[in-house]
Amino acid sequence: MPVINGDRLLRDLETLRTFGKCGNGVVRQSLSEVDMESRRWLVERMADAGLDARIDGIGTVFGRSRNPGKALLVGSHTDTQPTGGWLDGTLGVMYGLETVRAFAESRETRDLAVDVASWIDEEGTFFGLLGSKMFCGLVGEAELDGASDAGGRTLRAALRDAGLEGSFVERCVPDRYRAYMEAHIEQGPWLEEEKRRIGVVTGIVGIRSLSIRFEGQQNHAGTTPMARRRDAGAALVTFASRVHEVFASHAGPRSVWTIGTIRLEPGAASIIPGRAWLTLQFRDADEALMDRLGDLVEDLVRECNACGPVTVSIEPAKDRTAAALMDAGLQRYLEAAAERHAPGAWMAMPSAAVHDAQNLAQVLPSAMLFVPSKDGISHAFEEDTSREDIVLGCQVFADAVASILLEGT
């Protein structure tokens, strides 16, 4: 079986970290200059490993094996949040690269075909999960035309500036592949809490995102008596505080919900807010439970409108990601490899975060492996994983990939 080279893996992870390094963290948003530099570096590393590698027309780095037979596709993403951690999806891409290199060094595995992808814009600078959606044929040209970043720069302009406009875009040919496999940091606290070193993912939670709008009347904060106010901000805080109460009593044990943005207009200390918005996002692996939570939000909107004096409405959800199950057979291979290298120190668990594997699962049997996140922190500069866990995770991952390809052929 393949033996991965932990030093080589860590060295490459550290090199990739220098692209956009910011303290302990990394700022490498997709299609930025530093992201494109890192992609060119990654293409070179893939080529060194014998892959036929390039950046495709949407920004994904794709390295295709030259070996014959059914291939296994390994992927994740190297772009980051505006204040990102150094591992996140980068870990999974480098596991793929190290797997290819380790395979080439062992007689038993050197003819196995493994393709490696770094999907563009998983983090949604322009369009969440963009690369994997394109690869799986899950996004239309009109959606691409409408995509832009927080500053209003369009995806099309960013692709043009990156020199990618008009280039060929990779598309999944399902016949080529045996399966898709992705490794990622857990991003949560469960592995650490349970003192486990490997997580075998059973499924990925679904996400509902709602934007809720409050329409009142802007007015002077001194001269408008309380009884005459239609204060959109006051309605918002009451509503938001009710959401937290109602969800706390009706959600499931693994449900999470977040009000991550609030905006008051015009947003001045001396002016009664005339309009206000919040975003409410909630996640669970149980779609029926999420339907019930969605109904509760609609009840709250009706309650609030019945009381007045502010009008509340739910704006059509832009994002709605269905829960996705991971392939049971592939999970068995990951479990066996984990038990070989870390007996008793692995567990099966759902993923509470979105991953590219959600899209791949629609076209290929897919599976994911997690390594622990220190203190459960991610999407923040402090994100980290112990070097031992990084190396262990890669060995388990490479082992599982080898087993699948050897036994599956």
Add this chain to the structure above:
Amino acid sequence: MPVINGDRLLRDLETLRTFGKCGNGVVRQSLSEVDMESRRWLVERMADAGLDARIDGIGTVFGRSRNPGKALLVGSHTDTQPTGGWLDGTLGVMYGLETVRAFAESRETRDLAVDVASWIDEEGTFFGLLGSKMFCGLVGEAELDGASDAGGRTLRAALRDAGLEGSFVERCVPDRYRAYMEAHIEQGPWLEEEKRRIGVVTGIVGIRSLSIRFEGQQNHAGTTPMARRRDAGAALVTFASRVHEVFASHAGPRSVWTIGTIRLEPGAASIIPGRAWLTLQFRDADEALMDRLGDLVEDLVRECNACGPVTVSIEPAKDRTAAALMDAGLQRYLEAAAERHAPGAWMAMPSAAVHDAQNLAQVLPSAMLFVPSKDGISHAFEEDTSREDIVLGCQVFADAVASILLEGT
């Protein structure tokens, strides 16, 4: 007694409205290019009316009477909010100008001395009530050094760009003046509700402004279990909703309170807010009641900190304006003039908004007159007052000024 020229007054108000006109409203923030243009236009109108007029070193337009004897100072402001109405303080400045012109046309009043001021930056683009504070000696150089607009441009830079740096700044010489008088739109609904056309202001409410800060832990909105969260946004909405409850049951009948700004950091749908801020402003004419309301906020902060898991603190208040009484003798003159021109259609009332008169009241006997605001709306493009009420208000104002100067001499 003086007879004001309503057409001339309305014509000049309409001309001044063209500087920064935006639909029915006006955008003329202090020291902007269009504000400076309007100030130069105002200097010319004052000069036409016989005043010795110029823009002083802080931006205030000051027109000094050439007549002998004790003078009466009339003022208000011509700068606007980011989305301002066309009248607001502009009304009071133009009442002053029209009063001077009407006085010159009547044998009885033509030797009376009336100075007219348009105080800079009442609306606080850089520093609220700046012009009247400077004139009354209520602001230090260090405070000026620290003042900047929402975009970070300093007051010093704006003064330099406006060509005012180093110019002479007018200061109040109390011996020169009999009194200060200011007219303004009411900005509230009370006159309209009571079907009155003139308000004689008894006093101006005090204002307390608090900035409240919530310190939690930023984290991933999917992978962080609810029980482990330290969500600054969730703490903020619960706190804010409690503020509204507690104030509703403890405030006075004329008290008002507003949460006009809320900020979540980082402010993304998929990230648990690590920090959050709100501003709470409350106003009442009763300082003891305001002390009690301030104590209630501190109680809520203690409650919230006792529960955790987010730390709440009150940041030192930047603004705190004490309530100010208007001069009783001057109110009698305004009441008599109102009763002459609008018998039974005036009322005494407090001002719920801040005015430059608050500062002048610290150095001179001061009084204010209000005209109705349609639907009580102000600091918004829809702000308006009927033409009849505008003209009536000016006649009452000019009458009162004449009486004070004639009887006071």
